[in-house]
Amino acid sequence: MPQKPTDLAAIEWEDLRYFLHLAREKSLSGAARKLGTTQPTMSRRLELFESKLGAILFDRLPSGLRLSDTGRQILDYAERMEDAALAAQRIAVGSSAGLTGTVRVTSPEWLGARILSPLLAKFCAAHPTVTVELVTDAEALSLTWREIDVALRFGRFQQDGLMQRKIGSIPFQLYAAAAYLKAKGPPDFSDGGADAALITMNAALAESVAETKWLRRYLPQAHVGFCSNSRDGQAAAAAAGAGLVCLPTRLASAYPALRSRRRRPSRAASCGWDFIATPARSGGFAPWWTSSRENSVNSPDASASCIAAIRP
Numbered sequence: 001m002p003q004k005p006t007d008l009a010a011i012e013w014e015d016l017r018y019f020l021h022l023a024r025e026k027s028l029s030g031a032a033r034k035l036g037t038t039q040p041t042m043s044r045r046l047e048l049f050e051s052k053l054g055a056i057l058f059d060r061l062p063s064g065l066r067l068s069d070t071g072r073q074i075l076d077y078a079e080r081m082e083d084a085a086l087a088a089q090r091i092a093v094g095s096s097a098g099l100t101g102t103v104r105v106t107s108p109e110w111l112g113a114r115i116l117s118p119l120l121a122k123f124c125a126a127h128p129t130v131t132v133e134l135v136t137d138a139e140a141l142s143l144t145w146r147e148i149d150v151a152l153r154f155g156r157f158q159q160d161g162l163m164q165r166k167i168g169s170i171p172f173q174l175y176a177a178a179a180y181l182k183a184k185g186p187p188d189f190s191d192g193g194a195d196a197a198l199i200t201m202n203a204a205l206a207e208s209v210a211e212t213k214w215l216r217r218y219l220p221q222a223h224v225g226f227c228s229n230s231r232d233g234q235a236a237a238a239a240a241g242a243g244l245v246c247l248p249t250r251l252a253s254a255y256p257a258l259r260s261r262r263r264r265p266s267r268a269a270s271c272g273w274d275f276i277a278t279p280a281r282s283g284g285f286a287p288w289w290t291s292s293r294e295n296s297v298n299s300p301d302a303s304a305s306c307i308a309a310i311r312p
Contacts, residue, residue, distance in 0.1 A: 013085065015049045016078045019057065022046060023075055027064040102131040107152040109136035110231040110251050116152070154210055170248045172211055175258040179241040187244060193219035197243030199234045202227045211246035219244075 021031040028042045035042070050057055057071035067075060107116055112134050120132050135148065152167075174187070180197075187193045196219055201209045206227075215222070226242045228234050231251055238245035239257040252258050 011049075011052050013081065015045070015052065016081055018042065018045045019049060019071075019074070020078050020082060022058065022065055023067055023071065023078075026066070030064075099127045100129045102133060103150065104133045104135060104148045105150045105152070106135045106137060106148045108154070108231070110248070111152060112136040113232075114251060114254070154208075170250060172214075172246050173249050173252065173260045174244055174246050175235075175238055175252050175255075175260055176244045177239050177241045177257050178259055180238075180243060181259060183241075187219060187222070189218050192221035193244075194221040196222040197225035198222045199226045199228075199238050199243045199245035200224050201234070202229045205229055215246060 018031070018035070021034050022028070022042065025031040025034060028039045028046070032039045032042045046058070053070075053074075055070045056068050057074065058065040059068055105112075105116065105120070113136065116134060120134060124130065124132055154170075176186075184195060184197070187196045198215065198219065200206060200215065201212070206212050222244070226234075226237045228237070231247065234245050235247055235251060235255045235258065237243070238247075239255045245258075247258075249260075252260070
């Protein structure tokens with residue numbers, strides 16, 4: 001176990017780069033895959049770095065690696081050095097070549113497929129030297145660990161160190177197929193929808209979606225007959241007559257079999273705000289952004305232009 005620094009002058013950027021990957025992946029094997037090396041090599045690099053510093057950076061647990069108190073303190077400085085390295089790289093590349101690089105964007109699956117993709121296609125046509133990678137996932141990928149440049153979600157982000165802003169709202173309505181309405185009729189809000197069958201988000205995501213509170217308030221007695229983490233899956237089930245579903249109107253319009261129930265209340269949900277966020281290190285954004293640090297994950301200039309392209 002390291003007790004005192006042995007050679008602080010010998011600390012190199014590569015030491016910190018390996019340390020950052022270990023902190024983000026939380027395992028030797030995961031970091032090794034990211035860096036294209038082996039687990040024994042990662043272990044030796046970590047031991048050597050700890051020896052140079054005279055400190056333990058990670059607690060070794062059966063489940064993987066956990067930053068020690070010292071490791072957490074060093075992490076912030078290591079990320080600042082990474083920022084500086086990225087800035088130097090940008091300067092070396094120069095700004096005369098225009099927008100270049102890769103921008104990783106994440107959003108819920110239906111939003112990415114039905115709204116973002118057409119907008120991003122126009123952006124790609126206007127900037128042929130930029131690669132846009134759209135990652136659709138019900139779970140939020142990590143902005144703070146630099147997995148993503150730009151994220152769109154319903155609801156405010158809880159992580160520290162992010163810039164975020166509301167960019168719009170999407171209305172939701174309550175829908176059902178004609179066959180379901182013929183068999184069961186419209187929901188009776190006066191008795192909490194006791195005879196109604198609902199189609200909802202699955203339990204893992206129910207608390208994070210806009211309609212959950214509305215359904216609990218107006219249809220507390222309804223039976224959940226089908227649940228899915230896919231909005232399109234919910235819409236398809238509703239179109240087949242499985243029950244009532246609360247959907248974004250933009251998505252429901254793609255399913256002609258669905259009928260909107262416009263009676264009380266007139267809208268099924270005032271959608272949880274749709275936010276867009278980027279790591280706080282990003283710079284060069286449009287005026288409605290503020291930033292205390294520079295550099296996004298890959299290309300800050302391209303990220304800024306991409307955000308402008310998908311802004312209402």
